[in-house]
Amino acid sequence: MAFLQASTYGKDNVKFLKVQKDKQNPKKHNVLEATVRVLLLGNFDVSYTDADNSPIVPTDTVKNTILVEAKRIDVFPIERFAAHLAKHFVDKYSWVSGVDVHISQHKWSKYLVDGKLHDHSFVKNGEEIRVTDLKYLRSGELTFTSGLKDLTVLKSTGSMFYGYNVCDYTTLKPVTDRILSTDVDATWKWDSKKISSLADIFRLAESGVFDTTFETALSITLKRFALENSASVQATMYNMAEDILKVANYVETVSYALPNKHYFLIDLKFQGEDNDNELFYPSPHPNGLIKCTVGRTPKSKL
Numbered sequence: 591m592a593f594l595q596a597s598t599y600g601k602d603n604v605k606f607l608k609v610q611k612d613k614q615n616p617k618k619h620n621v622l623e624a625t626v627r628v629l630l631l632g633n634f635d636v637s638y639t640d641a642d643n644s645p646i647v648p649t650d651t652v653k654n655t656i657l658v659e660a661k662r663i664d665v666f667p668i669e670r671f672a673a674h675l676a677k678h679f680v681d682k683y684s685w686v687s688g689v690d691v692h693i694s695q696h697k698w699s700k701y702l703v704d705g706k707l708h709d710h711s712f713v714k715n716g717e718e719i720r721v722t723d724l725k726y727l728r729s730g731e732l733t734f735t736s737g738l739k740d741l742t743v744l745k746s747t748g749s750m751f752y753g754y755n756v757c758d759y760t761t762l763k764p765v766t767d768r769i770l771s772t773d774v775d776a777t778w779k780w781d782s783k784k785i786s787s788l789a790d791i792f793r794l795a796e797s798g799v800f801d802t803t804f805e806t807a808l809s810i811t812l813k814r815f816a817l818e819n820s821a822s823v824q825a826t827m828y829n830m831a832e833d834i835l836k837v838a839n840y841v842e843t844v845s846y847a848l849p850n851k852h853y854f855l856i857d858l859k860f861q862g863e864d865n866d867n868e869l870f871y872p873s874p875h876p877n878g879l880i881k882c883t884v885g886r887t888p889k890s891k892l
């Protein structure tokens with residue numbers, strides 16, 4: 591005997607670029623390039639257990655829906671579009687009990703031409719993406735986060751690592767000056783008491799909370815990274831999260847997942863060369879990987 595214990599399905603990697611035109615000046619644009627995943631939850635059991643496809647909303651229809659709705663409604667900010675898609679699927683199909691939406695927004699920035707941001711020309715000046723994850727159940731239950739990923743940073747001084755546990759397996763030498771580099775992956779969980787419904791998301795999208803919080807998290811991350819004489823990745827990421835919690839009122843917890851991308855000092859003594867933190871080898875692997883979640887209240891560790 592076998593029993594279906596869990597299932598979900600939908601379309602992943604649905605891509606579009608939406609041009610938002612200024613009503614006063616139709617040549618003045620904003621663009622949103624997005625990658626979307628929508629997974630449906632609900633009573634699709636017979637499609638797995640009895641090869642009965644009748645309840646299946648085809649993944650092709652899911653893809654069409656994402657694209658049609660992207661044309662019809664305002665996709666800025668991505669949090670609003672995620673909430674709109676969740677509402678659409680739950681409202682339209684009575685047997686859908688929940689929707690899991692993930693949206694990544696790719697970076698396109700306007701650039702200066704003759705001292706003025708050009709109306710419709712953009713530069714890709716970074717690989718970082720803005721993301722949101724929204725899981726909505728028909729019962730009203732909402733799990734909602736946003737974040738920032740693939741922001742690659744490096745500092746060539748102002749980072750230390752010493753005072754760690756030393757045992758018979760330790761070869762690492764303590765350092766008071768090293769290179770620190772990482773690909774920032776930051777996630778902030780929205781406060782479920784302040785944002786408890788899709789209606790709250792639609793309202794807060796209008797007030798700009800999602801954009802402001804993203805800009806705040808980005809600038810705090812970059813500022814802390816630059817200004818702090820880092821004792822460790824652990825200490826710096828905690829400080830970044832604490833800084834965000836101080837100012838982002840709608841955020842309940844902040845999580846970071848940071849690879850420690852090692853740069854090793856190259857030994858040039860065979861040529862009589864002193865290497866005073868000037869020439870490093872960018873080690874492709876392995877890397878450290880350090881994660882934490884910081885909240886406003888103590889919580890038992892997982």
Ligand SMILES: O=c1[nH]c(=O)c2[nH]c(=O)[nH]c2[nH]1
Pocket residue numbers: 751762821822823824850878
């Ligand atoms: O900031 C660091 N944290 C660690 O846990 C660690 N471990 C290590 O080898 N180097 C580093 N650096």
